Amino acid sequence: MDISFKNVSYTYQPNSPFAHQALDDVSFSIPSGTYVAVIGHTGSGKSTLIQHLNGLLRPTTGTVTIGDFVMSRTDKPKDMKALRSRVGVVFQYPEHQLFEETIAKDIAFGPKNFGVSDDVIKQRIDDILPTVGIHHDMLERSPFELSGGQMRRVAIAGVLAIKPEVLVLDEPTAGLDPRGQRDVMDMFYSLHKKEKMTTVLVTHNMEDAVKYADHIIILNQGKKYLEGKPETIFSDEDTLQQVQLDVPEVIQFLWKYEQKFGHSIPYNRQSITDIAQAIKEHIKEVGNDE
Amino acid sequence: MRQKLVEFRNVSFRYDDDGPWILNDCSFTIYENQSVAIIGHNGSGKSTIAKLMNGLLFPQKGQILIDGKEVNAQTIWDIRKDVGMVFQNPDNQFVGTTVQDDVAFGMENRGIAREEMMKRIEDTLTAVGMQHKRLSEPHRLSGGQKQRVAIASVLAISPKLLILDEATAMLDPKGRQSIMKTVSHLHEQDVMSLVSITHDLEEVMMAEWVIVMNQGEIWAEGTPRDIFTRKDAFHKIGLDIPFVGKLTEALRRADVSITEEPLNHEELLEALWTFHSKT
Amino acid sequence: MSNSLIIGQYVPGQSIVHRLDPRTKIIMIFFFVFIVFFANSVPSYSILAFFAFGSIVLSRIPFRFILKGLTPIWFLIGFTFLLHIIITREGAVLVDLVVLKIYSGGLIQGFAISLRFFLLILVTSLLTLTTTPIEITDAIETLLNPLKKVKFPVHELALMMSISLRFIPTLMQEMDKISKAQASRGVDFRTGPIKERAKAIVPLLVPLFVSAFKRAEDLAMAMEARGYQGGEGRTKLRILRISGRDWVALFLFAVVLAGLFATRHYS
Ligand SMILES: Nc1ncnc2c1ncn2[C@@H]1O[C@H](COP(=O)(O)OP(=O)(O)OP(=O)(O)O)[C@@H](O)[C@H]1O
Numbered sequence: 001m002d003i004s005f006k007n008v009s010y011t012y013q014p015n016s017p018f019a020h021q022a023l024d025d026v027s028f029s030i031p032s033g034t035y036v037a038v039i040g041h042t043g044s045g046k047s048t049l050i051q052h053l054n055g056l057l058r059p060t061t062g063t064v065t066i067g068d069f070v071m072s073r074t075d076k077p078k079d080m081k082a083l084r085s086r087v088g089v090v091f092q093y094p095e096h097q098l099f100e101e102t103i104a105k106d107i108a109f110g111p112k113n114f115g116v117s118d119d120v121i122k123q124r125i126d127d128i129l130p131t132v133g134i135h136h137d138m139l140e141r142s143p144f145e146l147s148g149g150q151m152r153r154v155a156i157a158g159v160l161a162i163k164p165e166v167l168v169l170d171e172p173t174a175g176l177d178p179r180g181q182r183d184v185m186d187m188f189y190s191l192h193k194k195e196k197m198t199t200v201l202v203t204h205n206m207e208d209a210v211k212y213a214d215h216i217i218i219l220n221q222g223k224k225y226l227e228g229k230p231e232t233i234f235s236d237e238d239t240l241q242q243v244q245l246d247v248p249e250v251i252q253f254l255w256k257y258e259q260k261f262g263h264s265i266p267y268n269r270q271s272i273t274d275i276a277q278a279i280k281e282h283i284k285e286v287g288n289d290e
Numbered sequence: 291m292r293q294k295l296v297e298f299r300n301v302s303f304r305y306d307d308d309g310p311w312i313l314n315d316c317s318f319t320i321y322e323n324q325s326v327a328i329i330g331h332n333g334s335g336k337s338t339i340a341k342l343m344n345g346l347l348f349p350q351k352g353q354i355l356i357d358g359k360e361v362n363a364q365t366i367w368d369i370r371k372d373v374g375m376v377f378q379n380p381d382n383q384f385v386g387t388t389v390q391d392d393v394a395f396g397m398e399n400r401g402i403a404r405e406e407m408m409k410r411i412e413d414t415l416t417a418v419g420m421q422h423k424r425l426s427e428p429h430r431l432s433g434g435q436k437q438r439v440a441i442a443s444v445l446a447i448s449p450k451l452l453i454l455d456e457a458t459a460m461l462d463p464k465g466r467q468s469i470m471k472t473v474s475h476l477h478e479q480d481v482m483s484l485v486s487i488t489h490d491l492e493e494v495m496m497a498e499w500v501i502v503m504n505q506g507e508i509w510a511e512g513t514p515r516d517i518f519t520r521k522d523a524f525h526k527i528g529l530d531i532p533f534v535g536k537l538t539e540a541l542r543r544a545d546v547s548i549t550e551e552p553l554n555h556e557e558l559l560e561a562l563w564t565f566h567s568k569t
Numbered sequence: 570m571s572n573s574l575i576i577g578q579y580v581p582g583q584s585i586v587h588r589l590d591p592r593t594k595i596i597m598i599f600f601f602v603f604i605v606f607f608a609n610s611v612p613s614y615s616i617l618a619f620f621a622f623g624s625i626v627l628s629r630i631p632f633r634f635i636l637k638g639l640t641p642i643w644f645l646i647g648f649t650f651l652l653h654i655i656i657t658r659e660g661a662v663l664v665d666l667v668v669l670k671i672y673s674g675g676l677i678q679g680f681a682i683s684l685r686f687f688l689l690i691l692v693t694s695l696l697t698l699t700t701t702p703i704e705i706t707d708a709i710e711t712l713l714n715p716l717k718k719v720k721f722p723v724h725e726l727a728l729m730m731s732i733s734l735r736f737i738p739t740l741m742q743e744m745d746k747i748s749k750a751q752a753s754r755g756v757d758f759r760t761g762p763i764k765e766r767a768k769a770i771v772p773l774l775v776p777l778f779v780s781a782f783k784r785a786e787d788l789a790m791a792m793e794a795r796g797y798q799g800g801e802g803r804t805k806l807r808i809l810r811i812s813g814r815d816w817v818a819l820f821l822f823a824v825v826l827a828g829l830f831a832t833r834h835y836s
Pocket residue numbers: 012013020021022040041042043044045046047048049462570745
């Protein structure tokens with residue numbers, strides 16, 4: 001589903017001494033099937049933004065359009081459930097939403113609410129388990145007996161079981177160990193490719209943003225600061241420094257390399273092996289010239 | 291030779307009498323004024339080690355000595371004065387209703403006079419850069435700010451050892467960097483040892499000594515340089531190596547010989563420069 | 570947290586009302602609650618109203634904000650008013666609607682009671698608006714201190730209160746987060762038959778309890794790590810001090826009291 005924000009502003013607790021404008025005139029559009037990363041430092045409005053994607057929040061001014069669903073201060077889709085069954089959200093620390101007695105029931109909770117039949121749910125669970133790396137034998141166990149990492153996977157499975165067309169991820173790997181982080185991110189990426197999902201990732205991890213996203217949106221104090229392709233976004237250090245965002249380490253290294261050797265190796269998301277190859281070729285070349 | 295501050299002698303631990311051993315025959319030493327990083331996969335026993343160090347748990351086998359004193363039910367009140375701890379979740383360790391109350395909490399427990407408290411609150415909040423927030427309530431602070439308050443409240447009782455148990459895990463990169471800066475600054479100034487339990491490789495690189503945990507056992511220890519040469523094995527135990535390590539590895543595979551193990555960009559560039567001059 | 574109810578919410582400020590010792594405020598409110606029931610004439614009500622509105626003006630909290638925050642209470646006040654009009658049968662009949670006769674006595678009675686109710690709520694919400702919960706706790710702890718002699722756990726009680734206060738906002742945020750997560754999984758908290766809506770509470774409450782327990786466990790651990798071992802031998806950072814303005818406030822309050830009883834006496 002295409003996503004578009006048109007001059008969206010959002011204020012928490014309006015007309016009170018605690019009023020706080022968290023989004024300020026944000027506009028962008030994302031074609032269906034894109035992998036978007038939303039970045040920006042703490043409090044920049046990322047979580048507020050993504051809550052507009054499934055109608056948890058409605059804009060104070062402006063319009064949000066998701067596929068055929070249109071939301072503004074006065075307009076609300078007639079069938080909110082239909083929207084939520086098509087936009088799945090994995091919140092920060094999603095394991096906090098687990099509550100059922102068994103893992104199977106918890107995964108089935110979402111689809112059941114959206115009226116999916118038991119047979120279909122069962123089929124979906126069978127499909128999802130290997131993807132998230134949960135063993136079939138565990139289905140009848142309580143989700144509260146699991147380790148943190150496993151709980152996270154079960155919670156994610158509970159959102160995937162809804163079979164959303166848009167998958168929204170709010171810092172999905174916080175607190176996992178390095179391998180867990182990589183596994184989970186790779187899993188979302190392969191799902192994105194396989195199911196042709198539109199994926200919206202909120203992250204503080206610049207490496208993940210360049211690695212997976214086709215398009216990056218940077219928020220700063222509620223405003224859209226910059227958007228574009230990862231290669232272009234990260235090509236200008238000064239603009240990023242102004243909003244105190246880091247440049248991924250690969251790019252930092254390539255810049256330093258250029259300074260030292262006077263030769264630029266442009267970054268276009270090549271693997272580390274390819275970068276090593278490019279460095280080697282350059283060094284050899286220089287060697288041969290001398 | 292530096293004085294020993296923490297000594298684990300063949301420590302084993304389990305939470306339940308019939309449960310599995312969570313720590314298995316662990317021995318290591320931490321010296322005065324040393325900075326140590328403990329790394330390992332989720333559930334490898336890092337937090338358990340931290341809790342054993344200040345008597346929140348007691349080992350079933352083996353001995354733990356802090357500054358020469360054995361940790362047991364009689365000594366814990368003294369030991370907790372020497373060993374301060376900052377936990378992962380910023381919200382769940384903030385006891386006071388305002389910043390200054392939280393910093394005071396540990397001092398109040400030890401019966402420190404009010405004038406002295408006021409002075410130390412001022413000093414420690416300044417040290418962590420939070421003096422302007424001294425009257426703020428916790429829910430009006432960011433995670434990073436709460437963690438800095440937690441550090442201040444530990445510093446207020448001037449411990450000999452500061453343990454950070456994934457204290458930056460729930461923070462954004464900026465919050466994480468500012469905490470790391472604060473901590474390393476404090477570490478340089480004070481005579482205080484530092485144990486940071488972390489998944490963040492940048493933090494690991496800053497430590498003098500690294501202890502690697504795997505399934506309740508000490509899998510390796512050494513300087514960051516030594517540790518990160520064992521790349522292949524690292525993946526097997528669920529850990530990652532820093533970017534510089536990965537690139538070095540890839541370069542070696544491409545027949546660019548790099549002899550010393552570089553730790554940061556500068557060292558790697560230097561090594562490449564040397565290689566390039568030779569060819 | 571888009572709650573319009575302001576009772577229990579603190580609005581930071583530096584006004585004279587904010588800076589009064591919480592004990593002074595609590596004592597004044599304690600007596601105010603009693604004397605409101607002694608008011609029986611236009612002058613006496615005027616004095617009380619003058620006191621209440623005067624305090625609000627001094628607190629520099631926008632009056633509109635207070636009134637808006639009391640919206641849910643208006644309903645109760647209106648209800649009280651109607652009840653008295655219907656029940657009371659004194660004085661002249663003002664309106665005769667066949668099924669319902671409205672007497673002048675009812676009108677007056679209803680008005681008086683509603684006014685009392687309104688003044689009470691106004692003054693008590695002014696306490697919470699201008700006093701941090703922890704100040705209230707401290708004040709209660711000090712006021713109850715004499716009870717320590719009879720082994721009443723004053724310190725523990727106060728600590729419990731202050732920790733609960735500290736965690737209320739955190740748990741509210743948590744609740745907001747969980748209800749959003751479950752709403753995203755298709756739970757509908759707003760519409761549908763009562764039975765369904767009651768069932769929708771389970772996915773909200775279970776995680777909330779789980780997290781509250783986890784927090785309690787973590788907090789206990791953190792407190793212990795920081796050397797907490799009960800109230801014995803503890804010192805305190807927070808101390809309350811009665812200052813000149815408290816005496817002035819108490820004096821003025823005494824004048825109000827005197828005025829009130831004077832109107833009673835001479836009417
Ligand atoms: N329920 C709320 N009530 C009032 N203010 C809020 C609420 N939720 C968020 N805010 C405020 O809105 C701003 C944006 O918050 P948001 O959670 O969207 O930031 P974020 O970019 O997701 O930050 P983080 O990286 O820390 O998750 C912040 O200043 C925050 O304090």
